[in-house]
Amino acid sequence: MNIPSNIITLVLGIALTLVSLWYGQNHGLMPIAASDEAEAIDGIFDVMMTIGTGLFLLVQGILIFCLVRFRRRKGDTQDGPPIEGNVPLEILWTAIPAVVVFLLAIYSFEVYNSMGGLDPHASHDVGLHAHHSTSTNQKNMLALDLSSKNLAYGLGLPSESQDPVNLKVKVNAMQYAWIFNYPQGSIVSGELHVPVGKTVELDMEANDVIHAFWLPEFRIKQDVIPGRVTELVFTANKVGQYPIVCAELCGAYHGGMKSVLYVQTPEDFQQWLKDNSVEESSGETQKISSAAASAESQFIVPHIKSLGLLPEPEQLDQLHSKH
Amino acid sequence: MTTPLEVSNPHQIDNPRERKWQDYFTFNTDHKVIGIQYLVTSFIFYFVGGFFAELMRTELATPASDFISPEFYNQALTLHGTIMIFLWIVPAGAGFANYLIPLMVGAEDMAFPRLNAIAFWLTPPGGILLLSSLLVGAPQAGWTSYPPLSLLTGKWGQEIWIMSLLIVGTSSILGAINFITTMLKMRAPGMDINKMPLFCWSMLAASALILLSTPALAAALILLSFDLIAGTNFFNPNGGGDPVVYQHLFWFYSHPAVYIMILPFFGAISDVIPVHSRKPIFGYRAIAYSSLAISFLGLIVWAHHMYTSGTPGWLRLFFMATTMLIAVPTGIKVFSWCATMWGGKISLNSAMLFAMGFVSSFVIGGITGVMLASLPLDIHVHDTYFVVGHFHYVLFGGSVLGLFAGFYHWFPKITGRMFNESLGRAHFILTFIGLNLTFMPMHELGLLGMNRRIALYDQQFQSLNQLCTWGAYLLAISTAPLVVGIFLALFRGEKAGDNPWNALTLEWQTSSPPPILNFNNTPIVTRGPYDYGHNPTEAESVVLTDAQSL
Numbered sequence: 001m002n003i004p005s006n007i008i009t010l011v012l013g014i015a016l017t018l019v020s021l022w023y024g025q026n027h028g029l030m031p032i033a034a035s036d037e038a039e040a041i042d043g044i045f046d047v048m049m050t051i052g053t054g055l056f057l058l059v060q061g062i063l064i065f066c067l068v069r070f071r072r073r074k075g076d077t078q079d080g081p082p083i084e085g086n087v088p089l090e091i092l093w094t095a096i097p098a099v100v101v102f103l104l105a106i107y108s109f110e111v112y113n114s115m116g117g118l119d120p121h122a123s124h125d126v127g128l129h130a131h132h133s134t135s136t137n138q139k140n141m142l143a144l145d146l147s148s149k150n151l152a153y154g155l156g157l158p159s160e161s162q163d164p165v166n167l168k169v170k171v172n173a174m175q176y177a178w179i180f181n182y183p184q185g186s187i188v189s190g191e192l193h194v195p196v197g198k199t200v201e202l203d204m205e206a207n208d209v210i211h212a213f214w215l216p217e218f219r220i221k222q223d224v225i226p227g228r229v230t231e232l233v234f235t236a237n238k239v240g241q242y243p244i245v246c247a248e249l250c251g252a253y254h255g256g257m258k259s260v261l262y263v264q265t266p267e268d269f270q271q272w273l274k275d276n277s278v279e280e281s282s283g284e285t286q287k288i289s290s291a292a293a294s295a296e297s298q299f300i301v302p303h304i305k306s307l308g309l310l311p312e313p314e315q316l317d318q319l320h321s322k323h
Numbered sequence: 324m325t326t327p328l329e330v331s332n333p334h335q336i337d338n339p340r341e342r343k344w345q346d347y348f349t350f351n352t353d354h355k356v357i358g359i360q361y362l363v364t365s366f367i368f369y370f371v372g373g374f375f376a377e378l379m380r381t382e383l384a385t386p387a388s389d390f391i392s393p394e395f396y397n398q399a400l401t402l403h404g405t406i407m408i409f410l411w412i413v414p415a416g417a418g419f420a421n422y423l424i425p426l427m428v429g430a431e432d433m434a435f436p437r438l439n440a441i442a443f444w445l446t447p448p449g450g451i452l453l454l455s456s457l458l459v460g461a462p463q464a465g466w467t468s469y470p471p472l473s474l475l476t477g478k479w480g481q482e483i484w485i486m487s488l489l490i491v492g493t494s495s496i497l498g499a500i501n502f503i504t505t506m507l508k509m510r511a512p513g514m515d516i517n518k519m520p521l522f523c524w525s526m527l528a529a530s531a532l533i534l535l536s537t538p539a540l541a542a543a544l545i546l547l548s549f550d551l552i553a554g555t556n557f558f559n560p561n562g563g564g565d566p567v568v569y570q571h572l573f574w575f576y577s578h579p580a581v582y583i584m585i586l587p588f589f590g591a592i593s594d595v596i597p598v599h600s601r602k603p604i605f606g607y608r609a610i611a612y613s614s615l616a617i618s619f620l621g622l623i624v625w626a627h628h629m630y631t632s633g634t635p636g637w638l639r640l641f642f643m644a645t646t647m648l649i650a651v652p653t654g655i656k657v658f659s660w661c662a663t664m665w666g667g668k669i670s671l672n673s674a675m676l677f678a679m680g681f682v683s684s685f686v687i688g689g690i691t692g693v694m695l696a697s698l699p700l701d702i703h704v705h706d707t708y709f710v711v712g713h714f715h716y717v718l719f720g721g722s723v724l725g726l727f728a729g730f731y732h733w734f735p736k737i738t739g740r741m742f743n744e745s746l747g748r749a750h751f752i753l754t755f756i757g758l759n760l761t762f763m764p765m766h767e768l769g770l771l772g773m774n775r776r777i778a779l780y781d782q783q784f785q786s787l788n789q790l791c792t793w794g795a796y797l798l799a800i801s802t803a804p805l806v807v808g809i810f811l812a813l814f815r816g817e818k819a820g821d822n823p824w825n826a827l828t829l830e831w832q833t834s835s836p837p838p839i840l841n842f843n844n845t846p847i848v849t850r851g852p853y854d855y856g857h858n859p860t861e862a863e864s865v866v867l868t869d870a871q872s873l
Contacts, residue, residue: 063664070667072668079602083602084603117640223633249776255780
């Protein structure tokens, strides 16, 4: 039974499309999505996986087919047909990719905007203490006068968001630790705790070299650059523990520069705040709740010392946070 | 079948075997000697760079940092990247360009032969200088050397790194000057620009990029050097400087650098596939002009390496648009190569195996490249193993496989000997399996949360990392048939003759290896370089005339 090649091509094309659609939605390559923004990013990634799988199968299929069907037979010394081009076909394979990348660019813009990528807040006067510049220096800076306003680059409040920022945490990055500063309870911690469902803003500075703050389960990342403040805003939608990973080479122990994000119920979060905050009337020195006892946390202690917060010997065994 | 003209040579200028082996170790202005010098030097550095990669992959077989110290690991990764880019792929491209361009356009030599020799002789000292940094502590800040980190670690190693890059960058610029001038001014009579082989078109595009972008790297390196040893503060925020400015200057070169690294091998593939498929290249003009388009667009995409850096949203979006756009001319090429093979008569020799492997692997790198162009996705995968997977697919799967396709294709022309096909096939199979095993799992590693440039990683990533390490060991083994094959061919290989592939471009119309002045008579070109499949009784593509009767 001789099936016409057009039909075979059609069936293969349908099969390719179905496989691509299925794999694009079921690749299982991403970790759990712990925020609405992460889900949006996974959405566009799934579309790109679909298109990529289709293109991959198409090209590999053509190569295998050529390998099998168009091999030179032994003894055949003739050339192949003198085909030099086909203008309609070339127009097609120029136009289709152009349209595809155009649509991907628009979709990407949409997602990026919904993540707060164009938020004016991410370029606002952060108003944090400037480390090293005097006001006269600032006046003579770059023509765009960026430094004097301490512009914060990063991801800000999504444009359609109605919620104000619920919690602002200052983040310090240094070789090789993350230190989090909670203004409300004057808590300094090596861990990041946030309440679920509330918008959190991180204002980040680096003390020495460039680091980067990455939350894989939230799909957000921003370089933390000495001399300027950078910002990330996110809203967690799942309670849990998520790794914080430094994502810019910062020295030999870059691989060990990690922390943990604890997304808690509002009640647990309030409890954590209370357990770890300073009681000013008693005049205690700041208790330090440090990172969980993991191999990497040994890096934190010398940095806490350099911040001028020396733990008393009795407090050393309180260096485990109370969750 | 197309029958190339038999060359009867009453005015033979000299015996091709007049070249002595000592010539290859001297300051020699013959572009063929220089081409071979570049190729041998770059192959040596391929092994050196590969050695550092094997150190890294051995360390990464386990999550803990238990094989080499984390400091040395960072030195290894810095040297691996720097060597593979500046001492393997870039000079290898220059080597092919040097060897082939005058032959392909029908000239006796390059436009500026002495400058050409100077360009080569900058490369080995640059490479040796770089390796000497190991004596004082090699640089540890990655091949990107971002300040402030590069200003704080391994100061003298870092300064040596800067010096060696300035040297090899100069070499690159001098080579490009020669390539462009020769192609534009020294083509044989009858070779209008649309009869030039596509390897030449892609070298035109690559050379334009070299000239326009390498000076920006020089600027970045010189300013970094001042910060490092002269106490200036260009990139030091403590003194009013800005580390992000370094990134802009660095990437203004280093993004075009990746096109400089792939374009020559795009060109090689465009020459290999028609010959071994016995069909004209499909869409000659599209491939020629898309090379120029890639060259132009390649200059305005650099900040896609800085999507998470100190860049405002509007700037990130602009670069996303231009980066997405560059997929279009690249896709045109991939489809054109496929269409060239389609309906042809494919000889599956080593050159063609590597050429098809190139298309197979490069398309994967291209797909992940479009993903990386998308700003929201890149925010997640920037500085992770997803990027490492992407660029190894385009650089190893692309540039290196394309390089080997060219190597096997032009080996008979350069050496006058045939390479053992079984060894070539073994080299291909081990390389192809090795590269996919090493680099495919890296995409998942990056998506799941493994950052890059780390000696210690989270336990959950170990099984995928072990796959990568096995693949890397396979890649190391794959070099064995290559090396054995080279020596076997040089000393006992079957003589190749002028044109073992029955190809139509000019380099095949002279002896293997060519005489010192390339052609016994000035070639006059009347047909295109890919005119396969025409009536066998028609005149041949090239008529060699006695120069005196012109």
